[in-house]
Amino acid sequence: MLDKRSPMPMYYQIEEHMKQKIQQGEFIPGDMIPSERELSETYEVSRMTVRQSITNMVNDGILYREKGRGTFVAEQKIEQTLQGMTSFTEDMKARGMVPSSRLLHFDVVPAQAEMAEKLGINQEEELFLIQRIRFADQEPMAVETTFIPAKLVPGLNQDIVQGSLYEYMEATHGYQIGRATQLIEATIVDQQEAELLQVPLSSPVLVIERNSVLTDGTPFEVVKSAYRADRYKFSSDITRK
Ligand code: 16G
Numbered sequence: 723m724l725d726k727r728s729p730m731p732m733y734y735q736i737e738e739h740m741k742q743k744i745q746q747g748e749f750i751p752g753d754m755i756p757s758e759r760e761l762s763e764t765y766e767v768s769r770m771t772v773r774q775s776i777t778n779m780v781n782d783g784i785l786y787r788e789k790g791r792g793t794f795v796a797e798q799k800i801e802q803t804l805q806g807m808t809s810f811t812e813d814m815k816a817r818g819m820v821p822s823s824r825l826l827h828f829d830v831v832p833a834q835a836e837m838a839e840k841l842g843i844n845q846e847e848e849l850f851l852i853q854r855i856r857f858a859d860q861e862p863m864a865v866e867t868t869f870i871p872a873k874l875v876p877g878l879n880q881d882i883v884q885g886s887l888y889e890y891m892e893a894t895h896g897y898q899i900g901r902a903t904q905l906i907e908a909t910i911v912d913q914q915e916a917e918l919l920q921v922p923l924s925s926p927v928l929v930i931e932r933n934s935v936l937t938d939g940t941p942f943e944v945v946k947s948a949y950r951a952d953r954y955k956f957s958s959d960i961t962r963k
Pocket of ligand 1: 809
């Protein structure tokens with residue numbers, strides 16, 4: 723099964739072999755993988771070698787350990803491209819998943835200096851502050867905090883933001899959403915986020931801040947979305963000039 727004469731280290735070959743089994747559906751999310759002893763017999767390597775492969779796969783989020791129970795196959799991460807300015811609702815529907823939201827906050831607040839500058843409005847002008855947990859097939863994926871100048875979307879209410887904000891802006895207001903600048907940063911969840919996202923304390927999240935403008939250049943939102951790093955990875959296509 724493994725090529726002992728290959729310059730590829732044994733632990734690496736085991737990882738590749740196990741990843742292949744996961745990809746081919748031989749192991750599915752939630753399945754317990756065989757014990758270290760069993761794997762060392764199957765692959766005819768030491769338990770230390772097996773342990774290294776497993777640790778690497780746990781660190782990569784492919785497997786997870788549960789104390790006293792064993793090691794299991796994790797859900798595959800959602801790969802989100804960084805091309806194209808889509809909404810959460812569109813992204814999930816495109817994957818055949820059902821999007822939903824739980825509203826945590828819906829308030830009108832005065833713009834502080836930093837937000838006013840980002841949104842090209844005066845300080846103290848009214849902003850909608852919307853905080854939602856975004857779910858895919860009932861599983862929490864991200865906590866999202868959105869600021870929108872209130873004057874742009876006068877009729878916005880709690881019911882509307884249970885659904886798609888972008889759809890509301892386009893369909894009801896006829897706005898043309900143009901482009902955005904995004905910043906991605908890694909951080910770890912605090913206690914509240916851990917509870918909301920149903921992940922252990924100090925789990926990693928990837929925070930994307932999106933500053934969006936309409937096609938006429940009017941800034942319309944500043945959004946911070948904290949995506950579970952165990953469920954998301956981001957990809958982009960790049961070209962060398
Ligand atoms: C995405 C956007 C967010 C936008 C939201 C609208 C990123 C990083 N963020 O989550 O800026 O406000 O979609 O979603 O992609 P909705 O139309 O489903 O409410």
